[in-house]
Amino acid sequence: MSAQVSPIDEVKTTPWSGGKSPFDVEYGKMMMWFFLLSDAFTFSSLLISYGALRFSSASWPAPDLVFQSVPGLYDSGMPLVFVGLMTFILILSSVTMVLAVEAGHRMAKKEVLWWMVATIIGGFTFLGCQALEWSHLHHEGFWWGSIPNAEELKHLFKGGTEATYGTYAQQFANLFFTITGFHGFHVFSGVVINIIITINVLVGTYAKRGSYLMVEKVGLYWHFVDLVWVFVFTFFYLV
Amino acid sequence: MSSEPTGAHAEHGEHEGMTKKKIIQIFGVLLGITVIEFIIALWLVPKGHIPLHWANPIYIVLTLLKAFYIVAYFMHLKFEKIGLALAIIVPILFIIGLILVLTNESHYWVDLRPKL
Numbered sequence: 001m002s003a004q005v006s007p008i009d010e011v012k013t014t015p016w017s018g019g020k021s022p023f024d025v026e027y028g029k030m031m032m033w034f035f036l037l038s039d040a041f042t043f044s045s046l047l048i049s050y051g052a053l054r055f056s057s058a059s060w061p062a063p064d065l066v067f068q069s070v071p072g073l074y075d076s077g078m079p080l081v082f083v084g085l086m087t088f089i090l091i092l093s094s095v096t097m098v099l100a101v102e103a104g105h106r107m108a109k110k111e112v113l114w115w116m117v118a119t120i121i122g123g124f125t126f127l128g129c130q131a132l133e134w135s136h137l138h139h140e141g142f143w144w145g146s147i148p149n150a151e152e153l154k155h156l157f158k159g160g161t162e163a164t165y166g167t168y169a170q171q172f173a174n175l176f177f178t179i180t181g182f183h184g185f186h187v188f189s190g191v192v193i194n195i196i197i198t199i200n201v202l203v204g205t206y207a208k209r210g211s212y213l214m215v216e217k218v219g220l221y222w223h224f225v226d227l228v229w230v231f232v233f234t235f236f237y238l239v
Numbered sequence: 240m241s242s243e244p245t246g247a248h249a250e251h252g253e254h255e256g257m258t259k260k261k262i263i264q265i266f267g268v269l270l271g272i273t274v275i276e277f278i279i280a281l282w283l284v285p286k287g288h289i290p291l292h293w294a295n296p297i298y299i300v301l302t303l304l305k306a307f308y309i310v311a312y313f314m315h316l317k318f319e320k321i322g323l324a325l326a327i328i329v330p331i332l333f334i335i336g337l338i339l340v341l342t343n344e345s346h347y348w349v350d351l352r353p354k355l
Contacts, residue, residue, distance in 0.1 A: 015322060023323040033327055044334040052341040056348035064280070080280060087273055095266045098313050102257055216315075223313045227306055234302040238280050239295050 032217045036224045039186075043228050046182065047235055050175045057168045059160025063237050066156050066172075069136035083237050086129045087229065090187075093122025094226040101219045104212025109201065112212060116198040119222065123191035130184050134177070142173040176236060183232055186225050193218050257312065265312045272305050 015022040023030055054060050063080070070082050100115035141148030147169045148156070157165055197218050206212045276298060283289045289297075311317035316324050 015320065022320065023326070024320045025323055030323065033323065037327055037330055040331070041334065044337065048334075048337050048341050051338070052345040052348075055342055055345035056352070058349070058352065064285075080277065084273070084277055088270070091266070091269050091273070094309070094313055095262060098257065098262050099259065102259060102262065220314055223309055226313075227309045230302055230305050230309070234276075234298050238276060238298045 026213055029213065029217055029220070032220050036220060039224065043182070043231070046175075046179050047231060050179060050235060053171050053175065057171065058164055059157055060168055061156045061172045062158045063239075065158070066137070066140075067133075067237060069133060080237055082129065082133065083233065086126055086133070087233050089122055089126050089129065090226050090229050093119045093126065094223055096122060097219045097222045101212070101216050104206070104215045107207070107210075107212070109204070109207050112206075112215060113198065113201050116194060116201060116215070120191055120194050120198065123187055123194065123222075127184065127187055127191070130180065130187070134180075137173075137176070142169075142176070144174055144177050145170070147173055179232060180236070183225070183228055186228065190218075190222050190225050193221065257315065257318075261312070265308055268308055269305055272301050276301055 015024070025033075067080060067083055096115045096118040100112050100119060103111035103115055137143075141152065147153065147166060150162075150166065153165045153169055154162065156169065160168075197214055200206060200214065201212075206214060279289065279294055279297060284291060284294050316327065
């Protein structure tokens with residue numbers, strides 16, 4: 001028996017030489033990442049369709065004329081104020097979620113609980129704002145398959161031929177309600193999942209398990225919802 | 240692929256990087272970017288300081304920057320193993336492909352629309 005090990009028998013320790021997971025991440029967390037990747041594809045196809053239809057149109061409803069809702073002061077003439085608030089709320093709830101994850105690493109049950117509650121409140125506030133935004137547009141006459149009358153449409157466009165306004169406004173309405181609706185549904189499911197996880201934190205499931213990894217996993221989902229909103233916000237409201 | 244030894248150190252490393260201070264910092268960055276977007280949309284463009292065809296690419300760059308901060312820090316991808324990060328990021332290239340194809344296609348559709 002010689003102490004010399006031939007190079008071929010040497011045990012390799014690189015991530016991909018077997019014996020352990022090269023990603024070094026728990027199964028559920030990895031699967032959450034791959035689910036989010038597939039969801040990213042779904043949202044991208046929706047947003048890219050929006051972009052393609054918009055680029056191929058000669059005119060398009062101007063965001064700063066369409067989105068002027070502030071609760072209590074409809075058509076305030078202050079564009080984007082309300083949606084700015086919504087964006088702020090969602091980013092804030094993303095922050096409280098990271099703080100919950102951070103508290104989970106320290107096994108601080110109480111802190112996790114309160115940050116999760118804050119995240120849920122943020123989620124509900126966002127959904128409430130979304131509902132107001134929808135009802136505002138609905139009162140203006142926008143819905144799937146319906147648009148305001150020709151007289152009102154004139155005030156929502158900047159330039160372009162009046163005869164084409166109807167077609168483009170209809171495309172805008174369908175895409176807006178479909179895409180923000182799909183995103184809103186994600187926020188809603190996120191809130192429901194957050195509530196389930198918070199109940200589990202409350203009854204001490206994760207304290208018993210010795211790890212708050214589940215909080216991290218729903219955290220990933222919640223940040224993804226925030227991430228999608230960042231894109232929806234840019235393409236519907238800014239561009 | 241990094242060949243750093245795994246084990247006790249790696250287990251620690253997974254939670255490294257996101258202290259409370261860091262979280263607040265990233266929040267500040269995200270908020271700052273959003274404020275810049277609003278300044279452009281509500282002030283610089285209407286007052287004519289920046290033409291609209293400049294503003295749009297700026298919005299997109301700022302949005303991608305925000306996306307980077309959310310994914311890298313909040314979603315912790317920066318601190319995961321490089322293999323996982325690549326498995327998530329590389330497929331996104333397909334989306335860029337779709338964007339290129341459809342924006343190109345949509346310029347063609349414009350010409351197909353009846354001229355009014």
